[in-house]
Amino acid sequence: MMKVLCKFGAVWLLVALFAGCADHDTPQDVVMQNGLPLSGSQELPAKQTQATGWADVSYNKTTHMLTFTLNWANLTGIPTGAHVHGTAARGTNAGIKFDFFALIPKTQTGTFSSSVLVDGTSINESDLLNGLYYFNIHTPTNPGGEIRGQIEFYNQPHIVVAKGLLLEGSQQMPPVVSAATGTVDVMYNKSTKLLSYFIKWKDLEATPTGSHIHGTAARGANAGIQHDFFTNFPKTLSGEYSNSVMVDGVKIKETELLNGLYYFNIHNILHPAGEIRGQIEF
Structure with missing residues (x-):
């Protein structure tokens, strides 16, 4: 009897061991990102709206399923479209x-969860992991989209991120005394050589x-201009703006970028050399 119990004990030990290994390995196949912002400022052109939102996303590299939850509030009207674009x-x-409009609540404030197969045709895995798709919710007032949110996975070896970099007059050279402030979130993808940024001021x-x-x-x-993004920049005293630029090795070089040798600057007629500046430092 003891021999039988020992055999069963050994079997269960092996089952538990392999199950534990499986649980340990699973996270390596899944990338997740919570709290991705949805905003009118991410639209092109940027939209002036009180609507806000965020997305939680998870991608399983084994099943090729992208799972997401969207939350939104204070849209100017009932949604007329909801999609993944890219x-x-x-x-x-x-x-x-990916069109998921038929399934979402037709409400100005709401939440919705779904998933989509990353099939390599409509949605490509490499492009997804490189941040090249976005959520968009459309309304009658903003038929091109009222709030948008880029799908970005930050915890990857080829991605470097810095959040909340300060823009302030004290960083100007010479320093500027100003009550203006701002922040910048930046993400640099070493594979695509794309620098993405989200500015608030x-x-x-x-x-x-x-x-x-x-x-x-x-x-x-101080140094000269290497990337001019003023054309679509909101001409407002306070605002938000999102864009990206190629680190081409000519105007912007990767080594210098990663060593903190570039900076954002916002200029106006009272401060033609710049009112607030923020160094890009990872």
């Missing part, structure tokens, strides 16, 4: 790849007359 980086638009003393990435220059030094 392929497009921040600051560019693209067509519909408030309380500028005058309407913006320029917005750029400058370099190469460390803190305390």
